[in-house]
Amino acid sequence: MSDDKQTAAEKELAAKNMRLAIILGLVALGFYIGFILYYV
Amino acid sequence: MSVDKLKQAVLGMVTVSLLLASGAVFAGLGDMPLNLTQGVTETSQRVYDLHMTILYIVTVIGVIVFSVMCWSIFHHRKSKGAVAAQFHHSTAAEIAWTIIPIIILVAMAVPATKTLIFMEQTGDAEMTLKVTGYQWKWKYDYMDEGVTVWSALDQDSNNARQRDSGISPDSVENYLLDVDNPIVLPINTKIRILTTAADVIHAWWVPALGWKRDAIPGFINDNWTNIKEPGVYRGQCAELCGKDHGFMPIVVHAVSQEEYVAWIDEQKAAQLAAASGANREWSKEELLSQGEKVYAANCASCHQATGNGVDGLFPALNGSSIVNGPASDMIHLILNGKNLMPAFKEQLNDADLAAVITHERNSWDNTAKDIVQPADVKAAR
Amino acid sequence: MSYAAVHDDEHHDHKPTGIGRWLFSTNHKDIGTMYLVFALIMFFIGGAMAMVIRAELFQPGLQYVDPQFFNSMTTVHALVMIFGAVMPAGVGLANWMIPMMVGAPDMAMPRMNNMSFWILPFAFTLLLSTFFMQGGAPAGGWTMYPPLVLQLGDGLPFLIFAVHFLGLSSIMGAINIIATVFNMRAPGMTFMRLPLFVWTWIITAFLLIAAMPVLAGGVTMLLTDKFFGTAFFDAAGGGDPVMFQHVFWFFGHPEVYILVLPSFGIISQIIPTFARKPLFGYASMVYATASIAFLSFFVWAHHMFTVGMPLAGELFFMYATMAIAVPTGVKVFNWTATMWKGSMTFETPMLFAIGVLFMFTLGGFTGLMMGITPVDFQYHDTYFIVAHFHYVLVPGIVFGIISGVYYWLPKWTGHMYDETLGKWHFWTSTISVNILFFPMHFLGLAGMPRRIPDYNTQFTDWNQIISIGGFAFGLSQLLLVWVVIKCVRGGEKATDQVWEGAHGLEFTLSSPPPFHSFTTPPEVTDATAHS
Numbered sequence: 001m002s003d004d005k006q007t008a009a010e011k012e013l014a015a016k017n018m019r020l021a022i023i024l025g026l027v028a029l030g031f032y033i034g035f036i037l038y039y040v
Numbered sequence: 041m042s043v044d045k046l047k048q049a050v051l052g053m054v055t056v057s058l059l060l061a062s063g064a065v066f067a068g069l070g071d072m073p074l075n076l077t078q079g080v081t082e083t084s085q086r087v088y089d090l091h092m093t094i095l096y097i098v099t100v101i102g103v104i105v106f107s108v109m110c111w112s113i114f115h116h117r118k119s120k121g122a123v124a125a126q127f128h129h130s131t132a133a134e135i136a137w138t139i140i141p142i143i144i145l146v147a148m149a150v151p152a153t154k155t156l157i158f159m160e161q162t163g164d165a166e167m168t169l170k171v172t173g174y175q176w177k178w179k180y181d182y183m184d185e186g187v188t189v190w191s192a193l194d195q196d197s198n199n200a201r202q203r204d205s206g207i208s209p210d211s212v213e214n215y216l217l218d219v220d221n222p223i224v225l226p227i228n229t230k231i232r233i234l235t236t237a238a239d240v241i242h243a244w245w246v247p248a249l250g251w252k253r254d255a256i257p258g259f260i261n262d263n264w265t266n267i268k269e270p271g272v273y274r275g276q277c278a279e280l281c282g283k284d285h286g287f288m289p290i291v292v293h294a295v296s297q298e299e300y301v302a303w304i305d306e307q308k309a310a311q312l313a314a315a316s317g318a319n320r321e322w323s324k325e326e327l328l329s330q331g332e333k334v335y336a337a338n339c340a341s342c343h344q345a346t347g348n349g350v351d352g353l354f355p356a357l358n359g360s361s362i363v364n365g366p367a368s369d370m371i372h373l374i375l376n377g378k379n380l381m382p383a384f385k386e387q388l389n390d391a392d393l394a395a396v397i398t399h400e401r402n403s404w405d406n407t408a409k410d411i412v413q414p415a416d417v418k419a420a421r
Numbered sequence: 422m423s424y425a426a427v428h429d430d431e432h433h434d435h436k437p438t439g440i441g442r443w444l445f446s447t448n449h450k451d452i453g454t455m456y457l458v459f460a461l462i463m464f465f466i467g468g469a470m471a472m473v474i475r476a477e478l479f480q481p482g483l484q485y486v487d488p489q490f491f492n493s494m495t496t497v498h499a500l501v502m503i504f505g506a507v508m509p510a511g512v513g514l515a516n517w518m519i520p521m522m523v524g525a526p527d528m529a530m531p532r533m534n535n536m537s538f539w540i541l542p543f544a545f546t547l548l549l550s551t552f553f554m555q556g557g558a559p560a561g562g563w564t565m566y567p568p569l570v571l572q573l574g575d576g577l578p579f580l581i582f583a584v585h586f587l588g589l590s591s592i593m594g595a596i597n598i599i600a601t602v603f604n605m606r607a608p609g610m611t612f613m614r615l616p617l618f619v620w621t622w623i624i625t626a627f628l629l630i631a632a633m634p635v636l637a638g639g640v641t642m643l644l645t646d647k648f649f650g651t652a653f654f655d656a657a658g659g660g661d662p663v664m665f666q667h668v669f670w671f672f673g674h675p676e677v678y679i680l681v682l683p684s685f686g687i688i689s690q691i692i693p694t695f696a697r698k699p700l701f702g703y704a705s706m707v708y709a710t711a712s713i714a715f716l717s718f719f720v721w722a723h724h725m726f727t728v729g730m731p732l733a734g735e736l737f738f739m740y741a742t743m744a745i746a747v748p749t750g751v752k753v754f755n756w757t758a759t760m761w762k763g764s765m766t767f768e769t770p771m772l773f774a775i776g777v778l779f780m781f782t783l784g785g786f787t788g789l790m791m792g793i794t795p796v797d798f799q800y801h802d803t804y805f806i807v808a809h810f811h812y813v814l815v816p817g818i819v820f821g822i823i824s825g826v827y828y829w830l831p832k833w834t835g836h837m838y839d840e841t842l843g844k845w846h847f848w849t850s851t852i853s854v855n856i857l858f859f860p861m862h863f864l865g866l867a868g869m870p871r872r873i874p875d876y877n878t879q880f881t882d883w884n885q886i887i888s889i890g891g892f893a894f895g896l897s898q899l900l901l902v903w904v905v906i907k908c909v910r911g912g913e914k915a916t917d918q919v920w921e922g923a924h925g926l927e928f929t930l931s932s933p934p935p936f937h938s939f940t941t942p943p944e945v946t947d948a949t950a951h952s
Contacts, residue, residue, distance in 0.1 A: 017529040017600045024596045024630055032634035039653055072879045076799060076866045091796045098786035112760045124764040128699040137754040145743045155795040160732045201875055209481035210878050217877050240569040243727060247868045251798040254728045258656020261729035278802040278870045280562045282569055283489045286873030352555040380572055
């Protein structure tokens with residue numbers, strides 16, 4: 001699926017996926033940093 | 041290969057392996073016990089009883105569950121014309137097999153909790169033994185007597201366990217389970233045993249006492265034992281502690297109170313003799329012969345009997361600039377340690393240190409060839 | 422590789438060719454294949470290390486390797502098998518199957534999918550390169566306990582960065598799986614209609630996101646302790662070496678379920694297929710899986726009962742550990758009830774799934790025994806625990822993965838595999854794995870500690886039997902390679918449904934499936950749903 005030929009629905013899905021990925025990624029990063037800060 | 045032949049072959053293999061396994065079990069395979077030891081303390085007996093109880097419980101559950109599985113495997117198969125039922129849940133069954141395990145587990149937790157509370161009562165001990173793990177030996181301090189014992193793998197095992205030693209381990213009695221200086225403990229005495237370590241984490245474990253406990257640098261763990269029967273009880277370090285983790289056994293001689301007192305007196309006398317030895321001048325021959333022994337017991341596991349060390353891990357002493365350099369630098373390094381090299385300040389007395397330094401400076405291709413006296417070591421402390 | 426029946430989909434993109442197809446792949450099937458091939462290679466590398474261990478332990482005395490190298494073998498064997506073989510195999514199966522099972526065209530984030538795979542070869546290059554460094558490969562155990570691990574030479578930062586990369590890869594894979602399942606399900610594919618394999622993988626993915634950063638944090642603190650003068654784990658500097666164990670096992674116990682849950686999911690697909698009967702207690706399976714995952718965060722200290730915790734701590738972790746037996750029992754009973762009054766046939770995937778059922782349960786029993794704290798004081802760090810976790814990991818998890826491979830191989834390649842060879846593989850593996858691991862229980866009870874290169878002569882006979890079992894098990898796995906290669910190259914044409922009793926969206930696609938799984942989302946109703 002090349003990016004320039006995406007339909008509106010596909011773009012919306014891609015944005016939704018990206019939002020979820022960013023949230024989960026931040027959760028993981030938060031665990032990592034929070035964990036170290038907890039012990040510092 | 042046809043399916044029938046395959047089935048025959050498989051059945052044959054199963055039969056042979058079952059026969060082999062059962063034959064091996066009944067033959068006893070050497071003298072190795074197949075079950076947990078009952079040990080010689082109340083703790084070990086309680087632990088053994090708990091072990092057997094839970095073993096029986098899981099065996100009964102296992103027989104029931106596996107029978108149901110096997111029954112269905114043999115009877116509910118398509119080749120026997122079984123027609124699949126289409127049920128896919130049963131609230132009653134699901135509640136039953138949630139509740140029943142909970143009841144069994146609670147029943148199991150009660151004796152386990154009692155035993156655990158019993159094991160944690162370290163108070164009102166009659167004597168205290170402090171165990172310190174080192175890479176790779178044990179130090180035992182009899183806290184009430186001021187007696188210290190260093191205990192490492194015995195020389196016979198140590199010779200046989202070298203790679204390509206040519207010595208069969210079968211020819212060594214208690215291979216890897218014997219030490220140079222076993223410790224002696226009195227029976228029918230509540231003994232508090234403190235575990236700690238000097239370098240990395242070790243674990244002190246004598247199965248006959250019924251527990252093991254980690255020896256952690258910077259922390260002291262509290263345990264106790266009360267041995268009921270005289271005898272020799274062997275154990276090993278149980279926490280990976282580096283290269284020679286497999287080679288730091290534990291030997292406990294449990295004896296009557298009178299024999300214990302006699303042994304303590306002997307130790308005190310030996311310590312006095314060693315201390316006085318440090319105050320006199322030693323001959324080169326004395327130093328060299330004593331140094332060889334000390335080297336084999338304390339240095340050879342890393343620096344090797346050849347003095348060539350292990351490439352990338354342990355430096356060679358043969359041709360080393362430190363061993364061939366000024367004696368004072370060498371004494372300082374051995375006393376205080378460096379990186380992986382432990383500080384031998386506490387581990388060895390002045391005479392042994394002087395002897396081993398003299399030995400190293402006179403061995404292999406080393407050119408220093410001088411002697412170091414106990415007094416030199418004493419002065420450097 | 423053959424994708425004979427590639428459909429020209431409406432996007433008119435073509436299957437790329439040559440090495441670029443793999444290097445730059447964004448296709449869930451190609452990436453899944455790469456994950457599985459990588460896992461197989463790692464399985465043999467880790468297996469070779471196990472063979473070295475068993476050769477050295479064949480008799481007392483040191484014959485082939487030095488103690489330090491032996492410790493490297495046990496350490497790296499574990500790291501390679503856990504992070505290189507089992508986890509990538511699970512992710513590979515998830516990549517292949519989840520989009521097809523939920524009715525999606527591909528994974529939610531195909532480029533990230535590519536990245537999370539290609540991190541792996543680099544991470545393992547870092548790890549395995551330590552064998553050629555001053556001080557050698559990691560030898561302090563895969564648990565990396567300080568202070569011992571800090572005695573490692575030049576390899577230490579390589580070990581730590583390898584672990585960081587592996588964690589990064591797993592987290593990206595987990596995010597991808599969650600996004601795919603949450604956002605890309607076909608119309609009508611509600612959560613409670615998801616196949617169990619998908620359910621176990623979502624739960625696994627959440628475990629990964631929660632547990633992996635903790636491991637990364639722990640090893641980062643090791644790194645700063647060694648090189649930047651901190652003292653997190655150094656008692657002399659006011660730290661606590663035991664704290665690392667708490668950190669490690671806070672990751673480590675969920676990790677156990679990260680490894681095992683996908684295997685549970687696989688056999689939950691396979692047993693209903695070959696029993697020709699719906700999975701018993703679908704909902705309770707989902708809840709049991711979720712409760713196991715939840716409880717897994719409260720039992721970590723049962724790995725370290727001997728460090729000397731307060732009585733209250735020991736009791737808490739004992740009770741919590743025993744509690745996990747309840748949902749695990751529910752799963753075993755549900756599988757048994759699925760087989761009960763079914764109409765079973767015993768093709769290779771079913772044989773391996775039944776193997777999991779029996780032998781995982783056996784590993785579960787010893788797990789329960791070790792959960793009893795006072796008795797664990799005797800079992801801890803002996804061959805008893807080695808027997809326990811190998812029963813769980815090899816016939817419990819590796820067999821589960823293998824059963825999944827046999828189950829879906831015809832779907833992937835379009836050919837049936839060689840059933841006779843498959844059965845040979847099962848029987849030789851099952852017999853040898855028991856000769857390999859069962860006697861370890863005896864050794865442990867008799868007092869043989871783990872992670873030792875040499876032992877007292879009383880242990881010789883059983884060690885020889887174990888080593889023979891080990892070599893036989895290692896050789897048996899060559900059969901798997903043979904079967905897979907043979908199946909990829911040709912064989913009887915597989916139907917779309919492959920197995921008579923198979924249900925699920927993946928079996929509505931052609932065998933092999935089109936390059937992009939579902940370009941038009943299928944409609945899922947209660948009648949067509951998996952359960």
